[in-house]
Amino acid sequence: MDVKEIYAKEEKLIGTEIELQGWVRNHRKQKDFGFIAFSDGTCFKTLQIVYDKDIKDFLEVQKIHVGSSIHIKGILEKSPKANQSVEVQANEISLINDAGEDYPIQAKQHSREFLREQAYLRPRTNLFQAVFRVRNIAAFAIHTYFQEKGFLYVNTPLITGNDGEGAGEMFQVTTLDLLNLPKTEKGDIDFKEDFFSSKVGLTVTGQLEAEAFAHAFKNVYTFGPTFRAENSNTQKHASEFWMIEPEMCFCDINGLMDLEEDMLKFVVKEVLDKAKEELAFLDQFVEKGLIDKLNRLVESTFTRITHHDVITLLKKANVKWEFEPEYGQDIATEHEKYLTEYFNGPVFVTSWPKDIKAFYMKMNEDNETVAAVDLEVPGAGELMGGSQREEDYQKLLCRMRELGMKEEGLEWYLNLRKYGGCVHSGFGMGFERLLIYLTGVDNIRDVIPFPRTPGNCLF
């Protein structure tokens, strides 16, 4: 039996004997009795265990420390307290493993910084129970959404010779002996001697390979780790994170926006539906109004507006900007915030200046903008970035040359435009960005089980 089951069937189980194994989250001792907040990890809520001095080894039971694992037997009873439905009147509480007095996670408020250093223990706190349960629910909701729509899940490679966007900084991967590196005659590192006989690193995107699979399966998605070797020590950047990258053939940028909106609403609805207790906790202690925010998203209509019209709107606004909005330029966080407030909901910004977007995006007829789209979400900023892809071989080749990119290693990607190419589109969503939005937790380090950031690779 487990706690989840008890709460699910509590009416039926009242008066019966139950037996549980789990952990002590809190232990309040009185002279003749005591209360244990008990968790076995199967649901967010703890279960109150009550014992009195008639229990076997009362004095030993009173010594049980927070964090210890215990085995209990008792009778499930209606709780006299207003904030809980049932509790267990214990007949027997036995210690499995004593956490001792130095157990780092005591029943008090710990700082998030401290808990990051205890990342292997922090899932035992309410905050991280909530966060990682939401993470689990959101991950499965994403899979469920795409599977129901007939998308094929594809695992694109992590180790790669491509640098994807030609932009993100990559980690190098090697098995060479760094103290004894093989050199070419010219004095460069001789990567022919390396494990893969070439220079490789960790991928920054699975998009290019996903495009290849979309040209065979029409609709595909990735959901896997990606990496950035950028030395960005911000709340929103991690060196290792998970991305969802759907790619659809015979789909233009309008179809893409339809999918993005539909998927996001589905995932938010699933979380609202399946993480009620977790969201209630997060709403109370992390982001006031979280549940309202998520409900509003589900009910909202997503606005679609071009980058040009956004700049016009921003210029007209009676706001003193830190960064002056300019045609042809990227928009800043303050602009994103203004936009989502102005439209009172999520906003798709389309038709971006080509020079601030990636090489593979479809050139519009004006030859100045590309069919890119960023989704700005209230309280989240840019949540998804996507585009229709350039399906014209010559145009793509020209654009790559214009940007000084090498075709070497990307011939296959170009060939997708030669061998049965078609209109196709895709987007990327950082899973942790979504989780920051869903949980209200503001630091990416707190939505990743064991975060990797510059200077930090603990556990």
Added chain:
Amino acid sequence: MDVKEIYAKEEKLIGTEIELQGWVRNHRKQKDFGFIAFSDGTCFKTLQIVYDKDIKDFLEVQKIHVGSSIHIKGILEKSPKANQSVEVQANEISLINDAGEDYPIQAKQHSREFLREQAYLRPRTNLFQAVFRVRNIAAFAIHTYFQEKGFLYVNTPLITGNDGEGAGEMFQVTTLDLLNLPKTEKGDIDFKEDFFSSKVGLTVTGQLEAEAFAHAFKNVYTFGPTFRAENSNTQKHASEFWMIEPEMCFCDINGLMDLEEDMLKFVVKEVLDKAKEELAFLDQFVEKGLIDKLNRLVESTFTRITHHDVITLLKKANVKWEFEPEYGQDIATEHEKYLTEYFNGPVFVTSWPKDIKAFYMKMNEDNETVAAVDLEVPGAGELMGGSQREEDYQKLLCRMRELGMKEEGLEWYLNLRKYGGCVHSGFGMGFERLLIYLTGVDNIRDVIPFPRTPGNCLF
């Protein structure tokens, strides 16, 4: 509309006009008519498109090459052929993108070696359509199984300072300039200057971190990439592959075996149910008897036997072994095969000699064997490897010291035994090993979208 939908509703759609976009898999031309085997990627089966010389631009249509993308309009009709239910009588076929005459994937048998070099195009063949559809179905079945059982999906880190089992060879990950490496006074590489301020590599397992999460959520599972830098150029080894690693608290080795058996049967049943056409194809062209093999697994009882008794059995067998079975030694592939044939089904081999198993496995009372279990499956060999974990702090510490392992960096792992430790167990299953079993395809390179093996990191 798509081909999947057409086959699903074919009775209703006969006689109606349909419109499709997709790719030419084959094109047979006669003087006055032609047949196109058409795929839009939405299901395994192709759809036959028939046209005759009355079609608009008949001569142009006849020039359409295999691999091209096309747009068709026509009427769905009952097919006169026995091996297909419906076909499309085309009114209009227009070319979207011509694949040309040099398209590498012609409608003929290509060698798997050739197709590996064309990994970006091979999903357009029947074989790889089948394989990657099975991969997708199996992946979602695994998630579904664990979610229904209340397991929490946890994403353990890929970049790590731990070498996991103390065994697997790891890829190094660095952002140091290899031509200008910082050195310590002693002349070693100064990893303090590296991105993470320490020496890191790509993980060989997520187990240790999964154990930490199991001690908060009871039942968890990973499903993500792992890496091996071993120079093994075999059919069964890849340098990058996906693993499933469940971990359960308050679960001993018997509960572990129950779960392994139940999960495997669930996944096989899902694939049998949802990949009927794919399996029929694989049964016919790749492994005769595949479907029977899978059905037998679902119906079978898994035998449980100790390593000691296995050796006794093998020694008694009237077989001339290449490798003589010995107490205290590992068993070879020929032994595994004999075992599964002898018991006519899957076999759990338990109680392994401690010296050939990992440090974290629970020591049995004999102090000679550990509570490890390998699952041997007919036609697959070792499919899963797991164990009850040593939950005793002192015993684990002693074993690590015995093996000359450093505690440094693993203090947190040891601490799991100090802070509310409990009986717990887990296993690992290589996803691609499972796929080799499910598809009958014998080379791991052919069940991974873009495989990475020594000397090969294409795409």
